[in-house]
Amino acid sequence: MSAVREVLTRAAATLTEAGVASPDFDAAELLAFVLGTTRSMLIVSPPELDGDRLAAYDDLVRRRAEREPLQHLTGVAAFRHVELAVGPGVFVPRPETELLAGWAIEQAQQVISTGSTDGVVVVDLCTGSGAIARAVADEVPEARVHAVELDESAHGWAERNLAGTGVELRHGDMATAYDDLAGTVDVVVCNPPYIPLEAWESVAPEARDHDPHLALFSGDDGLVAMRVLEQRAALLLREGGVVGAEHADVQGESAPAVFAATGRWHEIRDHVDLAGRARFVTARLAR
Template identity: 75%
Template sequence: MQTRRRAWAARLDDAGVASPEADVSLLVSHVLGVGLGRLDLVDDVSEADAAAIEALVERRAQRIPLQHLTGRAWFRHVELAVGPGVFVPRPETELLAGWAIESCAGIEEPVVVDLCTGSGAIAKAVADEVPGARVHAVEMDPHAHAWAERNLAGTGVDLRRGDMAHAFDDLAGTVDVLVCNPPYIPLEAWESVAVEARDHDPHLALFSGEDGLEAMRVLEERGARLLRTGGVLGAEHADVQGESAPGVFVATGRWSDVRDHKDLAGRARFLTARLAR
């Protein structure tokens, strides 16, 4: 079994997959229904299981996202169904979700809005970890919305389909925490995007104008309308936007405590701001 796993990992490595050994372990675990911690105890597999793993490894070598092959992704403490048509949540975004959850502390029944919810990852995490929160989410893309609908079923989250630029007028001035993982890749950066994202994630969730900040400007305007005075906003951005993304908020004069935050790798990852007026 170990020989087979090494051969599969070598194939993924040759294909340019960033984490070949880890991906093979996850695919083997998925097919066998065995936890990752017990894989080393598996001496051999049936020919049918080996063929199933082989087929998945071949598709992963074609740079199909791992999560599309397993049909699920973990985000903080919740499991999400994912597949073609929805942005696969990244581990880095868990930090933004954690900030939103911490920002609810001390507020009775906090009102939380997740714009550009995609798979529903942030909204589901907040609903899971802040049971008293009233969580609202919106997604414009019909395919992504269908995935969010599936993931948020039974959570109590108010999920709507629509453009974040016009969403939740009925909540104007009442929101405590606004969180968003908007599209932020400049159109000119097309070639630099990882194949898994560029060819399989919805472009609506990736690209945002020539400078990558079009959605951030819309978010600033929407945040100023939806948040109560003193309410807070958090938004993910590209690692090269550690100054330009917060600058969108500083420039309007409507925000205080505008800060940028780094991810675990030390890269600029998300901004936070407080509505001052």
């Protein structure tokens, strides 16, 4: 067994014992980060491991075993076709959210395909790191993309990730954001906080101990932010505009019910992720 394989095997065992969900992947990702290469090249062309690099790697593995997020250790998070800077003070974008971003991108592209003379306007509420807004701007460059974030630290990360993209970023509350765009928006997209306060103990340590609580918890039933989103989307969207929002996998009925209860929406639909779990709700403004 090569030195690299031995190091990876030992690190993966440490991470497994610590309860890390993807020990082999994380062990390889951290070693590639330390060595300035890729996971695949670790095996194809194993680099030399000197004492300093091995010590740096061992320190990162220790921190990951203490459940510090992998993306905080490397400083980056991949999201669809873009790479985001992340770290303490911002919610790390999850792979599941790429599906919601993909939906928003498809909706924006559909508006463009109709030949609308006004173009397409997309608003990303609770943008966090700027992940969804950045993905939409990247894949639909014709879109006019707006994003808002309340948390000061997260807003700083969004500024960094959205610089030079053309996205118009604001620092503020989604409940009052974009009065100036009322009735003109084609797509509203949001990854709001949706964890019930009572579910504190069930949240993975990576999120509970490192993500901003403002981005995680949303009242006793986890739907406080969803109700605010419903109201704001109704104000912002043009007639026939669409809204999409991520939710917890146990909210596959309760999240759509927030929209159904108001009578303002039709085509209310819930969508599952690649594991078949309820993941995000979409609706079209009916007024």
